[in-house]
Structures are given as C-alpha cells and as structure tokens.
Amino acid sequence: MNETQDDMSLQLECTLFFERNPYALETVRGLAKKLGRSELALEAVVERMSRLLILERIGEGERAIYTYHAPAVRQELDLS
Amino acid sequence: MIERVDSGIRGLDTIMYGGFLRGAVTILEGEPGTGKTTVGLQFLAEGAIRSGEAGIFITFEQLPEQIYADAASFGWDLRALETRNLIRIVSMEPDVLFEQMRQPGGLFERLTNQLNCRRIVIDSISLFRVSADPEQARASVYTIRNILRKLNLTSLLIREYSGYESQYAPFENNVCDGIIRLSLQPHMEKYRKRTIEVLKMRGTRIMEGEHHFTFTREGIHVIPALSMAEEKMISATADMLTTGIEGLDELLGGGLPRGSVFMIDTNSKANHRYLVMSMFVERLKAGDHTVSLMTSSSTIQGMTEISNLFGVSLEDAIRSKQSFFIEHYRKPVPEGFETSILNVGGLEGEEYEAAFEEWFRPIFLHGKEKGKGWFFYFDVNTVVSERGKAFVLRFYADIAVKCRMAGITVVAHANFTELGAETSSFLERSSDGVIRTWVDGKYQYLQVTKSPTGRMSAPRIIENVDARPFIRLV
Numbered sequence: 001m002n003e004t005q006d007d008m009s010l011q012l013e014c015t016l017f018f019e020r021n022p023y024a025l026e027t028v029r030g031l032a033k034k035l036g037r038s039e040l041a042l043e044a045v046v047e048r049m050s051r052l053l054i055l056e057r058i059g060e061g062e063r064a065i066y067t068y069h070a071p072a073v074r075q076e077l078d079l080s
Numbered sequence: 081m082i083e084r085v086d087s088g089i090r091g092l093d094t095i096m097y098g099g100f101l102r103g104a105v106t107i108l109e110g111e112p113g114t115g116k117t118t119v120g121l122q123f124l125a126e127g128a129i130r131s132g133e134a135g136i137f138i139t140f141e142q143l144p145e146q147i148y149a150d151a152a153s154f155g156w157d158l159r160a161l162e163t164r165n166l167i168r169i170v171s172m173e174p175d176v177l178f179e180q181m182r183q184p185g186g187l188f189e190r191l192t193n194q195l196n197c198r199r200i201v202i203d204s205i206s207l208f209r210v211s212a213d214p215e216q217a218r219a220s221v222y223t224i225r226n227i228l229r230k231l232n233l234t235s236l237l238i239r240e241y242s243g244y245e246s247q248y249a250p251f252e253n254n255v256c257d258g259i260i261r262l263s264l265q266p267h268m269e270k271y272r273k274r275t276i277e278v279l280k281m282r283g284t285r286i287m288e289g290e291h292h293f294t295f296t297r298e299g300i301h302v303i304p305a306l307s308m309a310e311e312k313m314i315s316a317t318a319d320m321l322t323t324g325i326e327g328l329d330e331l332l333g334g335g336l337p338r339g340s341v342f343m344i345d346t347n348s349k350a351n352h353r354y355l356v357m358s359m360f361v362e363r364l365k366a367g368d369h370t371v372s373l374m375t376s377s378s379t380i381q382g383m384t385e386i387s388n389l390f391g392v393s394l395e396d397a398i399r400s401k402q403s404f405f406i407e408h409y410r411k412p413v414p415e416g417f418e419t420s421i422l423n424v425g426g427l428e429g430e431e432y433e434a435a436f437e438e439w440f441r442p443i444f445l446h447g448k449e450k451g452k453g454w455f456f457y458f459d460v461n462t463v464v465s466e467r468g469k470a471f472v473l474r475f476y477a478d479i480a481v482k483c484r485m486a487g488i489t490v491v492a493h494a495n496f497t498e499l500g501a502e503t504s505s506f507l508e509r510s511s512d513g514v515i516r517t518w519v520d521g522k523y524q525y526l527q528v529t530k531s532p533t534g535r536m537s538a539p540r541i542i543e544n545v546d547a548r549p550f551i552r553l554v
Contacts, residue, residue: 020145021145021171023169024144026171026172030171063179
C-alpha cells in the first residue's frame, strides 16, 4: 500500500469517527488516542480535512482543536 | 427563593426535598459500574425532554457513540435531542476543556451560549488528578467549579471513587456544593443491592442514609428508604393540621392530614401527655371542635391546667361549646360543664354503642357540611379496660371509617405491647398513621412508623424544653 492510500484510509477513519461523534472537539493528540493511530500520521490528514472543510480547525499548533463540519442533509434516503 | 431543578430521576428529588438547587455543582461519585454515567445522562435527557432545558455531557474517555447507544437502551434518543439543540455529547481532553473554559469567548462559552445550556455533566473529573499534581488538580477543579457557578449551570461532576479513599476526604468534596455516592453492596449473602446516598447538599435538607435504586427501562428509579406506598386519597387532598411540634410536623410531611386516623403507641414508661395536648390545643387555637374520650386518670380540671400552660383556655372552649368529652367514670364535673360531657359509664352492650351513635350522629352527618373541623381524641386503653379487646376491634374500625368519611381527624392512643400482637396489628391496619414513642434507657424516642404520605421516619429523641410545646424532637 502506498502513502496516498494510507492517508486516504486514515481520512476515511477520521471521517467515520466524526460522523459517529459529531460534537467531538479533539486535538491531534486526543484523536490519536481515540483512533489508536500515531499523531504524526494524523497531523497531515486532519490538516487536509480542514482544508477540504470536512473539519474546522480552532487554534494553532499542537493545541489546535478539530471539530466536524457535518455535511448538510436535506433528506435521508433509504437506498436499500 | 432558591429555584429547584428537577433531577429527572424518580425518587431522587424526594431525598433532596425537591431537587438540586439551580446552579449547584455536585460531585457524583461511585466505583466503576455503579451507574454514574446513567445518572448523568438521565439528568440531562429528562431535563431536556420534560423541562426543555438544554444540557451538555462532556466525556474524556468514552466515545460519544457509545453514550448514544447506552442512552438508547433507556429510550433517550440523544441524536434527536442534539438535532433540536437540547443536548450535546462532547468528547475532548481534560486539559483542552480546562483551557477552553478559561478562555474568554472560548469553545466552552460558545457552546453553552449557543444552546442556552442550563445543565452540564463532566465525566470524569478524576482525570484532573491523573494528569496533574494534587495542588494543580485542586486548583483546576476549583476553577471549573467557579466557572460553572458563574454561568449558573446546574452541574454533575462525575468522580471515580474507590474504597481506600474513605480514609480521607478528597479535596473535591470541600470545593463542591453537594456529594452523591452510588454503591453496589452485598445484600442477603447471595445478592447485590444498588444504593444512592446524598452525603452533602448545601442549602437543602436531605433524607439521610442509603436508598435503594434500580435500573428500569426508563432509567434509574430511586426508592427512598423508610417509605411506604403513599395514601394518595388522603395526602393529595387534605389540609395538613399542625401538631404544634415542629419536628413532628416535618416527619409527617406538614402535619396530620385532616380526616385521617392516627394512632399513638406508647410503652408504659413513655409520656405522651404533651404530645397529645399539643395537637389538642392547636385544634382549639384553629377554631376546630374537639371531643376527648377521657382516661380513668384524666380530668377536665387537669386538661384545663395543661391547656393554660399552652396559652389556651379550655374553660372558654367548653362554655362556647367548642370542646366536648366522653367519660366512663364518675368524676367531679365543674359547674356548667355537664352538657358538654357524654357519660357512658355503666352502659351495657347495645346501649353503649347507641349512646355514641346518637351523640356523634349530628357531627357525622353535618360536621363537614357546616365547615366545622372536628378533632377526636380516643383513648383505646380505656375502652379496652371497660369493654374488652373484641369490642374495641370492631368499635375502633367502625369509628375510624365514620370519622374519615365525615372529615373528622382522630388521634387515638394505645399501648400495643399490652394489647398484644394481634390486636395491635388490627389497630395499626385500621389507622392511616402510627406514631410510636417509647423509653429506652435514659431517653424517650419517637418514630413515625406509618403515615398517609408514605413517610416513615428514623427514631428521634424527645427532649424536654421550657417553652411551648415543652417537647422537641432531636
């Protein structure tokens, strides 16, 4: 698995975490503990997610807090 | 007046005499698995559902998704409440919370303002101990308490508790307004019981001691100790008549419900005179009418003297036809009082009952509709010695029913030990309430063992005092 695939996998993991815990207010350190991942690997991922407006970053550096920008849902559809 | 906040936990408000005080910061402690998180969630969920008060649950270790799932098992749809801005389940690190709480316009303030938050649960403050030295941890909790108070948030701070801590009081206990402890204890060898105890609650009375609780489909249900099923018919509708003894009124939830039948059980050494006289003169002071079934040793003269001590003229009450007496014995009667006394001495069988019936009939029929309050003091021991136990059982039950229907308040007196278990049990069943007083060693005790409000009390010591009503419950 190359680096990009690892990042995408981790991004999916982060997205799922925030989707299931939409009011989590986590630093990279807190997120690393909850996901069982290294802080180093997560830093780049959450930074990219904040650029993509999936997460909102509050503050700077290692004290920065990330919170979820839940996608606006007009209507829940059951596609099964 | 200090505002109360419904805890949302059935039975807990009873123990705290009405709920938390608005803005109080309370420690909720217990060992793992005792139900702390559930109490916290119920406090927030029921507050949101029933009172429309928004609340925030801050978790340091558990994932919110686990909390959503746990809450769903009790029927609380937290995600739906979040959509309505009534709940937030927030996960964060303890140091981040502390930093954000202190920061003007920080995340904590933004969150509480956004929701108009009134309640908060922090799970758990024990982590401040883990991540800092004791001095720093104390300062952190103290600061948090001050911020919560400043924002007037009614708060539960969950604290892990383990048995070894019982040797010394943790600093959080001094800093916070209240402490509630949950425990899981051995019960009857094979079983375990869950208990809740309010150890401290500033600004409110508490029902001391451990109270059982259970997990139901709707959450936690606390069963206040020493309580029985409440007699709703009486307690919901009756006025409460003061006994004149403040401590006894408290034990009875306000006093004697009008139209109830109370039994005072004394042992041979216990003095019940001031207890009964206090109730009696309070009725006269309130303008009620009284009927007293006299004992062999009591006299109108003696009752008059004691009433005078209480500042009430029984003579005036007799002359104005406010007070009446039933007498079994030939005793000297003060002049002019004859018409206020029904003498049943020497009457046999049906004559005896007929005399009572005839005398009481107007009161039973018209007492209530004329808006007159009636109070009947009934000395069971006297009727037993004159008519026998079998008669008393039937007669007492009959009188009790008729008085209840007519709204007449009855206070009877008996010595259960002398009457025996079977008779006593019957009398107890026929009464709405039982007050026991007895002497043990050098002290006289009093305990409410049955009451229409479902309250039973712990035993209290009766202390003699110089001022009216001459006794006090301690």
